[in-house]
Amino acid sequence: MLALNSCTEEDHKQELPNVVQQELDQVRQSVIPYRDLKKAIAAGYDHEVTGYRAQMGYHYLNAALLDDKFELQKPEILLYAPYGKDSMKLVAVEYATPIADIRNPPAVPEGFTGKDDEWEINTEFNLWTLHAWVELENTHGIFAPHNTKLP
Template sequence: MKTLKGTIASLGSLLLLIVVTSCSKEETTTTENELELVSVKAKKETLESQLKKVNRATMRYHSFEQAKKAGYADPYPFNPSIYVPNMGFHYINVGLIDGEFDMEKPEILLYVPNEQGQLKLVGVEYAVPKAISPTPPEGFVGDADHWDDNPNVAGGSWTLHAWIVEENPNGVFAEFNPNVPFSDPSDN
């Protein structure tokens, strides 16, 4: 009895497959276009969901004290960090520089002093040493992220900024952000 039911079910599936594949070329083209649009939208949603993941993972670092407790430190402990125009201060977690891209564990946090002089998180930066990875890592989904060849990080690294807090009119992955002050606001 089970074999007969299985055979009937298989024949029903085969019949459905024949009906579906007998569509006209015009209908197939429309379906392919619709699938392509869904695919493009899915990629965008995937990038958005990845950026939301980064935001959630770094939320605690809005408190600079929490960032220090997590191992993010001034790269120049005997000389205060240099303010980089349109980027801010860079605080590095050396323990995360391992040659792997992990979107939820950026190697560098970017801060700018607010009106009260307290450091405010504005973005993150990823660093993958070129000695470990001679080519830029895959990074985020899509082709919007462009890794920079940065000789100043870990003896030469591929670096990628992600402006997850301070919106960047040049794009979330642009190296410089015109919305970040050119000079250290606490110097004024």
């Protein structure tokens, strides 16, 4: 549910149920070590798969996690954006589950509690994907695929 407090984009706020907020807090806690890209790479997020994508960042995949299960504290992909002159900042996580036959995709994966998450089919990689902007506020909602705060 999106609650609009005024007509400016900066004031858009997403009201999420407490259980979803708690789940997002668990995700934030689980990715604290990966704020350091070197630690993320050492932990298996070592495949940068997209180059920089506008309003998303760089996608670092942990291929060992790519399966048909949604595991709250084990996102398959971490998103980073350039920060300052020589560093990268963790901005979001992305969950991904493979689609064997893109012409006949399986049902939307189970994700966060409720219906607020926004799974999308990615035809480039044949995946169901879900973004969660746990490290950078997104005025379009925490589960929106793009974040206009990034170029």
